[in-house]
Amino acid sequence: MTARRGRTLLVVTLAAVLLAALWLALRPADRAAPVTVGATGAATPSPPVGPPVLVPGRPGESALVRPAQEVRDTASPRHNSLDVWFVRMMIPHHQQALEMAELAPDRAASPGIRALADRIRAAQGPEIGLMRGWLSARGLPAEVPGHDHGTMRGMQSPEAVRRLTDARGAEFDRLFVEMMTAHHQGAVTMATDLLRVGVDQQLNEFANAVATEQTVEIDRMRALL
Template sequence: MTNRRARTLAVVTLALVLPLMVFMVIRLDGDTGTNAPQPVSAPATSAASPTASPVPTDLTVIAPGRPGETAATRPAHEVRDAGPAPHNSLDVWFVRMMIPHHAQALAMAELAPDRAADPDVRAIAERIRASQGPEMGMMRGWLQTRGLPAEAQGHDHGTMRGMQSPEAMRQLAAARGADFDRLFVRMMTEHHQGAIEMATNLLTVGSDLTLNEFANSVATEQTVEIDRMREVLGG
């Protein structure tokens, strides 16, 4: 009986221990020796995934020439954003001179609301204020974008064509009614003629396309304003 009980106990013990031993073997066989998680492989790219289309190399771009010149074509891959458009020293000189030139025109126009007798003179002055104020901002921005100072060292702005003397400006400020109208038209006509000459000169020597367009606009619009002022006073 004792032997039978011993064999029975051995069988039961083996039945309990054997599964545990099998589990330990499996555990040891799969252990990597570290608790770090295994890296997860990135999903394979499907062979049917779309790919970026190559950039065409046979396209051409039309590059405009300077005023009076024909446009040229260039391969598209050669065209790059080169920043501000190319300019020369005469472009810079024009902008630096035109800013104070515009400033004096604004100073004259600002006198008209309280002094002019003719409503047409007041209307012309208001038009000058509405156009030349933003134009001054554009020119200052043009210089700032290129890292250029606004002032031209050692230049007397009073020598520019059309600029009125300090004495003439004082006389205009002191005038009233019809006297103001006549003086304003004479002075502003001279002032506009100077601006037209400066703008026309730039069209032959400048290289910046934006400034060429601006100079052409100045010459055209101020010629029209001269005609209007002459009509106001009967020629």
């Protein structure tokens, strides 16, 4: 009985060894990374391209499978020079709106004008911080040396701001609505222009909000008078 068990164990062991050897002989060889030959004739591994990418088609069209490298090469830039221009111009534009709005609490006769000025300060102050943060995250300076911000759409001249500063009561209300309406219209135009040429998604959403909200405020100011 002991001899029979020994023979059985020997057969099982030999079978296991043979199966292991057969598996090693038949398994597929590891695929080597593709190589490229440089100018010196030395072969260097090519960088991995990655798996194919499924690219959605346009409305009514089927999706396409394209090489990953091709998709990366044709991707849209995260921002362009017009995005940067918009942010750099809109910062001083907002700053002037804040300057005018800060005059209202002590000068406006209409509670509606004072409330509107409060909303402008509450909205545009944080928006300046957002725009400065957008530039800082990309290593871009906020200032444009030598640029005359007074030429921007809707910007009020220093003389006009002085008249607003000196005005009180109903005269202040009239000048504030007149100047802030023109100022808002300039911002709406700048934002609408960006929506046609900008590529940064965050800025497109911001410009759309500026155009919408300031159009509403223009209507509110006109209704106040």
